[in-house]
Amino acid sequence: MARNTGNLTHHEELRLDYLRKNIYYLNDNEEQELHYLEQRAQGLVGPSRRASRPKPSYVDLPSYRKDHEREVYPNSLADEDDILPAYPREERRRKQRRPKPKPMKKEIPVVEEIAPEPKIRKKGKKVKWFKRIFKLAFWVILLTLVGMLFMFIKGYTSVDHKAEAEAFQGQKSQDGVNILVLGTDNRDEDTPEMTRTDSIMVVNINNADKKIKMVSFMRDILVNIQDNDYKLNLAYTLGQQNGHRGAENLRQVLKENFGIEIQHYVMIDFSTFATAIDTIFPNGVQMDAKFSTIDGQVVSSVEVPDDLGFASGGSPYQTIQVGPQRMNGKTLLNYARYRSDDEGDYGRTRRQQEVMSAIMTQIKDPTKLFTGSEALGKVYALTPTTISPLFMLTNGLPAAMDASKGMVQTTIPENGDWVDGYDIYDGIGLQIDFEKYSQRLAELGFR
Numbered sequence: 001m002a003r004n005t006g007n008l009t010h011h012e013e014l015r016l017d018y019l020r021k022n023i024y025y026l027n028d029n030e031e032q033e034l035h036y037l038e039q040r041a042q043g044l045v046g047p048s049r050r051a052s053r054p055k056p057s058y059v060d061l062p063s064y065r066k067d068h069e070r071e072v073y074p075n076s077l078a079d080e081d082d083i084l085p086a087y088p089r090e091e092r093r094r095k096q097r098r099p100k101p102k103p104m105k106k107e108i109p110v111v112e113e114i115a116p117e118p119k120i121r122k123k124g125k126k127v128k129w130f131k132r133i134f135k136l137a138f139w140v141i142l143l144t145l146v147g148m149l150f151m152f153i154k155g156y157t158s159v160d161h162k163a164e165a166e167a168f169q170g171q172k173s174q175d176g177v178n179i180l181v182l183g184t185d186n187r188d189e190d191t192p193e194m195t196r197t198d199s200i201m202v203v204n205i206n207n208a209d210k211k212i213k214m215v216s217f218m219r220d221i222l223v224n225i226q227d228n229d230y231k232l233n234l235a236y237t238l239g240q241q242n243g244h245r246g247a248e249n250l251r252q253v254l255k256e257n258f259g260i261e262i263q264h265y266v267m268i269d270f271s272t273f274a275t276a277i278d279t280i281f282p283n284g285v286q287m288d289a290k291f292s293t294i295d296g297q298v299v300s301s302v303e304v305p306d307d308l309g310f311a312s313g314g315s316p317y318q319t320i321q322v323g324p325q326r327m328n329g330k331t332l333l334n335y336a337r338y339r340s341d342d343e344g345d346y347g348r349t350r351r352q353q354e355v356m357s358a359i360m361t362q363i364k365d366p367t368k369l370f371t372g373s374e375a376l377g378k379v380y381a382l383t384p385t386t387i388s389p390l391f392m393l394t395n396g397l398p399a400a401m402d403a404s405k406g407m408v409q410t411t412i413p414e415n416g417d418w419v420d421g422y423d424i425y426d427g428i429g430l431q432i433d434f435e436k437y438s439q440r441l442a443e444l445g446f447r
Contacts, residue, residue, distance in 0.1 A: 007040050016041060148373040149393060155377025156389075162381045168248050170263040170386060171255075175445045176207030177395065179387070180251060180265040182236065183273070183336075183352070195269075197236045197250070198337065199352050202262060205399040207445055212360055212399065213408040215446060216349045221413070222421045222429040223257050229423050247384075258412075259438045260446050266385040270308055274329030275382065277359075279375035284326030285358050290351075291322060292341040304338040306330070346415050353409045360403040408444065412437050 008016065019026060019034040026034065156162075183199035197219065204213040219233035230238070232253070239249025247265040254260050268276070277285060291302050299322065306318040308330050318334050327335060336355045339348035376392065413432040421431035441447055 007043055008037065012037055012040065145393065149389075151373040152377040152380070152389060152392075155374035155379075156381045157377075159378055159381035163384045165384050165386050166244055166247050168251065168265055168386045170251070170265070171261040172263050173204070173261040174447060176204045176213075177264070178260065178262045178446060179203045179205065180247065180254075180262045181356075182247065182250070182265065182267045184236075184267060184269045195237065195240060195246070197233045199349070200232060200250070201352070201356070202254070202260065202446060203356070204444075204446055205402065206395055209408075209445065210402050211406050211408055212357075212403045213444060213446065214353055214356060214410070215441065215444070216353060216409075216411045217254070218345060218349065218411065218413065218430060220345065220429045222423060222431050223253055225253060229421070229429070231423050231427065231429050234423075257434050257438075258441055260441055264386045264391070266383060266387060268383060270333060272379065272382045274308060274333050276375070276379040277329030277332055279378055280363065284328050285332055285355075285362060286324070287327050287332070287335070287354070287358055288324045289320055289322050289327075289335060290354075291338070292343040292347050294341050296342070299341075302338065302341070304334045306334050308333065343415075346411065349411050353411075357403075357407050357409070360400065360407070363400055410440070410444065412440075 016034070016037040019030060019037065023034070179202065181199075181201040181203055182197050183201075184195050185198040200217040200219060202215050202217075204215075207213065217232055219231060221232040222229045223232050223235065224230075225235060225238060232250075235250045235253040236246035239246035242249070247267060251262045251265065254262065291299055293299070294302070301319055301321045303317045303319050306314065306316060309318060310316040318331065320331065320335055320338075332355055336352045337348065338351065339345055341347050343350070380389065380392070413430060418430040418432045421429050423429050438447075
């Protein structure tokens with residue numbers, strides 16, 4: 001700032017310098033003040049005598065000075081050296097805006113309220129929630145599997161004498177896993193070489209259709225073994241007599257005659273079956289008992305043979321009522337083995353499929369995940385099988401879930417679709433069309 005000499009006080013010099021720098025933003029009073037100070041600086045207006053001049057009052061000042069002094073000194077006019085006005089900063093001064101006239105009130109038309117559009121969540125939030133749910137589900141499943149494995153091992157180790165599996169050269173099928181399920185009539189007094197297969201069934205699990213598939217083979221089907229005609233249920237016995245390879249011999253016979261590949265086998269005898277049911281289902285298995293006519297007469301109850309009860313000193317027969325009921329292991333076994341109604345072996349095969357279907361459907365109950373795992377461990381220790389615990393863990397749960405989607409059941413041969421024939425012992429058997437049923441099995445997905 002170039003300081004003026006002589007004519008202006010220090011206060012007036014500061015004021016003049018400020019007005020010059022903000023010349024484009026001055027109002028009317030400030031422009032008059034600038035003009036006045038310019039004249040004072042040039043000596044056109046007489047100099048003031050600071051020492052002798054009395055302090056002016058508001059009345060003696062021009063109008064533009066009155067306004068300025070009222071802003072700076074609201075009470076009185078002080079000496080310029082003692083009090084300087086608080087000038088605005090030398091940044092940017094906006095022109096004073098005149099107050100805008102208030103707009104006239106207009107009638108606002110009534111508009112129907114429109115519901116606000118729903119807020120759309122961002123994609124990032126959805127991804128975060130999905131990750132959290134996925135992690136939670138992963139840990140729940142993992143902990144469940146660990147718990148089931150622990151209970152399975154606990155049940156397995158509780159059995160002292162464990163069954164051993166036979167040599168079995170199983171082969172994988174094209175769709176799912178085929179398991180040979182053998183029900184034997186082995187009793188405590190029987191030797192393995194005299195054991196016969198009371199039921200022969202192949203169960204297909206974890207297939208592309210996501211359904212449990214079962215096919216039962218009638219035990220009296222005539223098959224060629226070593227250039228002789230035997231009933232199918234003797235294939236296991238002949239294999240047992242030839243180096244304890246009963247399950248493997250039956251697997252080869254089914255492959256040669258029906259073209260079906262089997263990967264695993266399970267062999268269940270009377271006592272093991274009853275123990276397994278009572279262990280896994282302490283309250284029994286829900287069944288709807290159905291029998292055919294007997295000698296053409298409709299029955300409401302049937303006396304069925306009770307081998308296990310008789311062996312333990314009880315009655316050789318058990319009465320089973322027709323209709324819905326819960327069956328324990330012994331009753332379920334006797335119901336599945338009965339064949340003295342008018343349907344004969346076909347009635348027994350049908351009941352065996354009903355029992356298998358009920359077991360696989362009801363075992364998926366989540367309340368049996370841990371108690372059922374312990375029971376399965378005990379049953380596994382008592383059952384000759386090539387199924388490993390790892391296979392049961394990885395394939396058992398999906399198979400149990402598939403059971404709820406439906407089960408496909410069939411019998412070979414169908415009732416009446418055979419001609420009578422004779423085996424090597426002149427016993428009456430069933431001669432069937434193997435090519436026809438091989439094609440049927442392929443269509444069902446067993447090959």
